[in-house]
Amino acid sequence: MTTVALERPRPTGLVGWLASTDHKRVALLQLGASLVFFVASGLAAMLMRSELAEPGMQIVSRQSYDELFTIHGSGMVYLTITPLALAVGLYLIPLHIGAAELAWPRLALLGFWLYVAGGVIMFLGFAIDHGAAKAGWFATYPLSNAANTSGKGQDMWICGVFLAVLGNTIQSGSLLATIVRKRAPGMTMARLSPFTWSMLVTVLLALTSFPVLLGTMAALEWDRLQGGVFDGHYGPVAYQLLFWFYGHPVVYVMFFPFVGMAAEVISAFSGRRFFAYKGFTFSILLFAALSMSVWAHHMFATGRVNNEYFSLTSTMLIVPAGLEYFALIWTMVGGAIVFSTAMLFAIGFLLLFLIGGLTGVIVASPPLDYHLTDSYFYVAHFHYALFGGSLFAFFAGAYYWFPKVTGVLLRESLGKLHFWLMVIGANLTFFPMLVLGFEGMPRRVATYPERFTTLNVVATAGGFVIALGVLVFLANVWWSLRRRVPAGNDPFGGPTLEWWTTSPPPRLNFDSLPPIRSFAPLFDVRENRP
């Protein structure tokens, strides 16, 4: 299929960017917005960690603390990592499949603006009477009803979540249609890059789970305005069952794209084709399907769910996860590994996510969950998975694809400093939380007994090391854009189609395409394969 842009002057300037339907511009806008929300949510975390540096109340009130942990969690889940994952997909998917543009590009733009509006509305809660939402990132019912959380901040949170998730759902539809309909000649499903497969399962997860949250948020708002939705004896359990049908798959929406990014980075910097490609694609499909079926393991402690089924499916996740790890590690074995910053972050992802995954196996067992539920062990578990996992892989991708997006290289020396600060900071922050949780420190508390002080001080220090690492990354981006080192079209010898075109790519991505005979078409070209 040939795609032709409309013959009219391309809009320029800020307004032109803000209304652009070019998938690369929409993706960069979304990337920028999600990084802004990342910094804002990170500042909330820094305030919380500062408060927790000593027992007792020093910096914020208890109510403010509740608002901070709610907005930190919500900001990271709804406004940072999920949109970040989709933004990377919006930029790269058309390039990986040899397409000129997304399917339904207006939907991608619509999704971006709904998401930004949702984020702004959520944060505006801080500016009104009674403050922002304070019922946690999953708005536990009945804590989130009108009687227990008064004020419009909670309503704004519900509207913000609804809009942001609606935007993400719409963008997922555009990405699914792109992968299914817009592939270049020769790009069969069996030749999609590992990253494209990871995005395909991501959007399938999003399209089948996010609409349930949209309905749940609408019902929760109705309950706050009129009552009578969740206030029966089964109401709180029903709310949780519906919320977690979104709440668990979204963890994988925040994970799979980053596995795909790590896979591309590991393949490029090992100089090898991705190992066990078919096994990887099968395992990622199985992994995603199972992850749709584990949601009530968040509710073991309620005593109102079928623990046997949800424990079984949660434990079964080990099988596809193990296959993926095997494929990622075996891609490196025998390869000519280059320990660039991108590769270091990809290896860091493997190691830190392993801790997140193994602690997940522990809490998939109901008896252990009863001991650990709502403790800092959980905080450590999902931060190892989402911070140590997703964000490390994001940074791997950032160092790998920054030259394609901007045409210039990031500085390796600053990159390695960034990496080591993040490794040290992440472990200093989150490992003490595992111990704190096991010893009984509950989550979402603004103070604690004296015996937990030392580990909390270590965790707070680690938080500031992470913040320093993020500052080094931002400085690296700023410095690299000011003192430009041209990258060329293919600085790392990557396997996929985006490295065939210019850096940055033109409006319709490609002037020509190489023959596509496998999932690594540029390796084929370099190896002169027929």
Added chain:
Amino acid sequence: MQRRWTPLLVWAGLLAGLTCLQFVFSTNPYYWATLGGAALVTALLAGYYLWRPPLRAEEYVPDSSYATVAVAVGAAVAVVGVPFGPWLYLPGLGLLVVGLGGLVHELRVERRRV
């Protein structure tokens, strides 16, 4: 470009299988309605791609869409207006209608150019 529906059908099959597995353990309607519903929606989507007519040889893409931004802002104001009252959701709905009108206009102009 053949069998565009295959991954969707595989996905629907996996979800349907897990829904069946749930019945071994429990018949809680929340379990099968959510997961079974997801399987059904995916199967319908696969059916849509199965019967969808072939793609046109040429497809035009827009460079920008101000109407889309108006739709998004209008929808956002209308949604956040729900807890605040008609003084906020009515202007939002107005902007949404204007945006949708603009979108129809944009699509008509594109069709004429094609």
